[in-house]
Amino acid sequence: MSAPKYVKPTESELEILRVIWDKGLASVRDVHEELSKTKDVGYTTTLKLMQIMNEKGLVKRDKSSRAHYYTAAVSxxxxxxxxxxxxxxxxxxxxxxxxxxxxxxxxxxxxxxxxxxxxxxxxxxx
Amino acid sequence: MSAPKYVKPTESELEILRVIWDKGLASVRDVHEELSKTKDVGYTTTLKLMQIMNEKGLVKRDKSSRAHYYTAAVSxxxxxxxxxxxxxxxxxxxxxxxxxxxxxxxxxxxxxxxxxxxxxxxxxxx
DNA sequence: ACTAATATACGAGTAGTTTCGTAAAGAGCG
DNA sequence: CGCTCTTTACGAAACTACTCGTATATTAGT
Known part of the structure; x- marks a missing residue:
């Protein structure tokens, strides 16, 4: 039995989570375009962060289509x-x-x- | 006229600020002993952080006695x-x-x- | 099948935070 | 004075967060 240890999202991760919470389901591009409205950030940066968030268990990832789709794993x-x-x-x-x-x-x-x-x-x- | 730009205290800095807010005036040892009650940390670590906080303008330092005394520079x-x-x-x-x-x-x-x-x-x- | 567009993977650099070891200076005491 | 205790100063290591360049893979259009 592994303890479901709480992972604290970082500042940037929280911004991403907000987008995913709002959209419910989102690709990296979806998130990136939303973030681009208010800040200057590279696409691969967003990608990398979302990959890390997946490893941390903050989001879940559906790899079945080419563009992976993410949902929030924390409410x-x-x-x-x-x-x-x-x-x-x-x-x-x-x-x-x-x-x-x-x-x-x-x-x-x-x-x-x-x-x-x-x-x-x-x-x-x- | 220099802009009084807001400096966001880090997690650790906030712990230190809390002690200083409570005591009003505190030496590194005062702060360190208070922190030691709840966490395991070296004296020089606390010292270093307080020096950094001084550089950032989060605290003010009175160097007139051997043990420096700190007060909060942010309320x-x-x-x-x-x-x-x-x-x-x-x-x-x-x-x-x-x-x-x-x-x-x-x-x-x-x-x-x-x-x-x-x-x-x-x-x-x- | 070739090309262009767009996706993920990965490595690595940069910056900031936190850690502490070691050195040097000051104060008190025999 | 010489010893010890306590202090600040400094440097660097360890760690985390963030960034992005480049490589590689997949898809769609012609």
Whole structure:
């Protein structure tokens, strides 16, 4: 039984994961073209990174067609949860409340989200 | 006028910053002993990192006594805000509300903090 | 079948982070 | 002074992240 050890995506890997999460299924070209919109990067660089991500188990690869197709092997939610936890422990003294207060104080949430948060808080309280 | 360009602390640098933030003023030995409680690291490693942090402008150094004393050159709040912003943009599609919902859903906040958050939300709403 | 286009594989260079050994300087004490 | 303890300085190794050039393979079009 091998432990399903958590692999922390690097900065660049996270950018790639975001594209794959959005598209669901993506070739290297798909990802590369998306990334090219906002940054200057070579095709083979993206390819290499995705190959590494495959080795690390961050993505799965379907090699059946010539252009390999990738899907995420880690969920967006799990990744968010993990990195959030790291941040809470590392930067907010283990207090999620402090993080939330900072976030809400510095960044503007939408009306509907605010309502959602209030609802969640009400549920948490009882 | 030189631009006060933001320097992103590395993982290790953040651990050191945390100690300095807590203590306000700290020698290498102070920091090292604190870090030693939770991780196995050599004294000179900590020293070197703190020297680098000084060069980067993350900390200030008082060399007047034999053991140099360090203070933080970046505030905890500014750093929290910056990294939080990066996380919101990078991992939560630019939506602070999503981050907050994830945080509150997965990590338990204290009663008093929940109350604080509710109060803040009420203020935001009007 | 040949060519052009486009795909993956691979190796290696560069830069940044983290590590620590060793040296040298300063302070206190017999 | 001479010894020891503690400090900073420095250099380099080990490791990781990122980058891309070049080679090779596969597909489609003519």
């Amino acid at each position: 967006r939610e799990k990744t968010q949860k993990h990195l959030l936890g790291k941040m809470i422990d590392g930067l907010f003294g283990g207090s999620p409340g402090q993080l939330v207060l900072q976030a809400l104080g510095n960044y503007k949430a939408s009306e509907t989200e605010i309502a959602e948060i209030q609802q969640l808080l009400d549920n948490l309280k009882k | 905890r709040e500014k750093t929290q805000k910056h990294l939080l912003g990066k996380m919101i943009d990078g991992l939560f599609g630019g939506s602070p509300g999503q981050l907050v919902l994830q945080a509150l859903g997965n990590y338990k906040a204290s009663e008093t903090e929940i109350a604080e958050i509710q109060q803040l939300l009420d203020n935001l709403k009007k």
